[in-house]
Amino acid sequence: MSEAATAMPILTDSEIYDSIVAAILDHRLAPGTKLGEEKLGRAFGVSRTRIRQVLVRLAAEQIVVITHNRGACIASPTPQEAHEVFSARLLIEPPLIKAFVSAADTPRLHALQHTLHQEEQALHDGDWRAAVRLSGDFHLQIAEGAHNATLEKILRELVSRTSLIIMAYDTPGKARRESHTCGCDEHEALFEAILARNAREASRLMKRHLQHLLDQISFKAREEQQTDLEFLFARS
Amino acid sequence: MSEAATAMPILTDSEIYDSIVAAILDHRLAPGTKLGEEKLGRAFGVSRTRIRQVLVRLAAEQIVVITHNRGACIASPTPQEAHEVFSARLLIEPPLIKAFVSAADTPRLHALQHTLHQEEQALHDGDWRAAVRLSGDFHLQIAEGAHNATLEKILRELVSRTSLIIMAYDTPGKARRESHTCGCDEHEALFEAILARNAREASRLMKRHLQHLLDQISFKAREEQQTDLEFLFARS
DNA sequence: TTGCACTGGATTGCATACAATCGAGTGCAT
C-alpha cells in the first residue's frame, strides 16, 4: 500500500502503467479491485492528475473500468468477454507464430528458450506468480519476434485480459498443478516446432494450446455464486 | 476552429472523442495536424483537463501521438505501420464476415444495405467525404454484426488508422474516382455474398478487397518528396 | 551570408483547490 512513497525521484507515466499491468500479469491485482486515485497517488508518490491519465489509458485498453463519479476498478471480464478474448487470440496468435518461425534469429530463439527454462524452474520451485507471468511472456516474445508492432500491442492487451479471466474463472484450488500453469509442456512443444522451423505444426500447436487454456477455465465460479443465491431464495 | 464554443450545454468525454474520430474518418483531420489543448478546449467549450483525457485515450489507440512537452498531433503512419494495419485487418475481417454471415438477422442486413446505398449515392453526388466515411461504416457494421465486441473495438481502431493511411499515401488527385473510394463495387459484391449466405465466398472477397485497398495505396507519396529533395541537393 | 547564443511568447506538465456526487451510517416514523 505504501510501497514506493519514498526515495523515487521521478516516475514516468509509462512506468506507473507498467507497474500496474505487471501486477495484473502477476495475479497480484484481482478483478474488481478498487483503484482509488489518491491511494495510488500515494503509492507512486505522484498526484492524482498523473494517476488519472494512466487510468484513462488502462480503461481504453479495457483493463480497468471507469464508472462516472465512482472511479476505477480492475475489469471483471464476463464469460462473454472471456470467449471474445480467446477467439481473438485464436485468430491472431497462429499467424504470429508462423511469422516468428520465418523471421526469428538465433538470439531471439535463445531468449525464448531462456524464458521457457525460467518458467519450468519457477514451476518446479512452486513460484506460482513467476510461472504465470513467464507463461505470458512466452506468448509476448513470440509476438515481438513476428515484427508487427500493431498486432503485438493488440496481443499485449489480450494477454493482460487473459490474466484477469484466469483470476476470475480459474478452477479454484484443486488441480492447479496440472492445469494451465503447466501449459509448460505445451510451450515446450511449441518451442520444438519453432526450432524445427515447422511453421504449420507450430500454428497447429498454438491453436490447440489456446483451446486447452479456454477449456481449463470453468465458468462455474460465477454460476456457483448464482446457484447459491438461488438456494437462498428458495429457502426464504 | 471556433466551431461549437457557444450554446452547447454539456459535452461528455465520449462525445468529444467521437467528434475527433469522426473528423478523421471524414478526412477532415489530416495526419500530422497539431492538436493544441487550449485550441481544442475552446472548440468544444471545455477546459484543457478534459481535452487532455481524450487525447490520452486517442494516444492509447495510436490515433494521435503525444510527445513530451510538445503536445499531441494526429498520427502519421509510416509505410511499415500501414502494412501492419492491413495485415491485421486481413487477419481479422475475413473471419468477422464469416461470423456475420452466420449471425446476421434481417434488420441488420437491411441496415447494411442502407449503408451501401448511401455510399453509392454519396459517390454519385460527388460527396467524397461522405463516401469515405460510409465505406468505413460498411466494414464496421459487419464487425458489429459478428457479435464480438472485442474484435469490433480492435477493428474500429484499425479503420481509423486506415483512414490516416489513405490520407497520407493515397495516389494524389488523378484516378481518385476509380480508386478505393469506389471499392463500392467490391462492397456490393460482398453484400451479394452475404445475402447468399455464402460465408466462404464472402471471406474470399473480403481478403481480395483489403488487398486491393492496400495495392491502391502508393507509398511513393513520401518517396517523391524525398526524391524532390534529392533533386534540390543535386542542383545546389 | 552563415552560424550561434539569447530572449519572449506560447504551450505543455503537473499539482492543487473547489464543487459535485456517492453511499454508509444515523435517526425518526411507522
Next chain:
DNA sequence: ATGCACTCGATTGTATGCAATCCAGTGCAA
C-alpha cells in the same frame, strides 16, 4: 423491527494556476 429521509465523510470531476519547456525570431559575431 422495517423502511425511509437525511446528513456527513470520503472520493471523484473539473477548472485553474504556476513552473518548466519549447521554439521562433532577433541580434551579434565571424
